[in-house]
Amino acid sequence: MLVSVVAAHDMTHVSINTNYGVFDRDQRLQRVLEMVTFIPLDPSGTGAAAVLVRVLFVEDVETDSELAVRRLQTDGVACTYERVETEQAYLDALRTGGHDIILSDFSLPQFDGMTALAIAKRERPDVPFIFVSGTIGEERAIEALRCGAVDYVLKSNLKRLAPAVTRALREAEQHRERAAQGARIERLTRILGRPLHTYRAFATQIAEAAAEPA
Secondary structure (H helix, E strand, C coil), rough: CCCCEEEEECCCCCEEEEEEEEEEEHHHHHHHHHHHHCCCCCCCCHHHCCCCEEEECCCCCCHHHHHHHHHHHHCCCEEEEEECCCCCHHHHHHHHCCEEEECCEECCEEEEHHHHHHHHHHCCCCCCCCEEEEECCHHHHHHHCCCCEEEEEEEEHHHHHHHHHHHHHHHHHHHHHHHHHHHHHHHHHHHHHHCHHHHHHHHHHHHHHCCCCC
């Protein structure tokens, strides 16, 4: 694989020589470079906890939500939260948006967790959903995971909550980045008129060449 970059210090000219040809830093290549933006994921796996996490609780007992929030903050997950306990309030919160994760009880007087999960998968499939419940049997836990919950945590074992939330947020971010990168690849393929299977190596060459110091 041949990749070379020739650049003046003012970056007025860049020539990228790849196996697919030589490209100058004209408007067309600039569009290519803008679209092929590879955002590195946090290698430590703790980046999700470094920002303010917006939690949506589906929970009828306010003190349970407060205990969960306190445990998250104690374990290094800074967060703010909203609590709902009816289906309509839950729908309104989802449609308003802005939540990073959903933490739901399994059983509520006016609602139930499996219905909450199904609604979340329909309304906000990008937001991870974790059950935080007092009791959840093995069969129900397996069914919940099969239906799209990313984890479940017992209220009697809240030390598992922060790791579960951090992992769920990290995986959601990775999923969004893969989807965005796939969309960039498709757009770039249309612009260059190349088959998709030839693009991956080309995109790698472009990214590596663009990252080289002048």
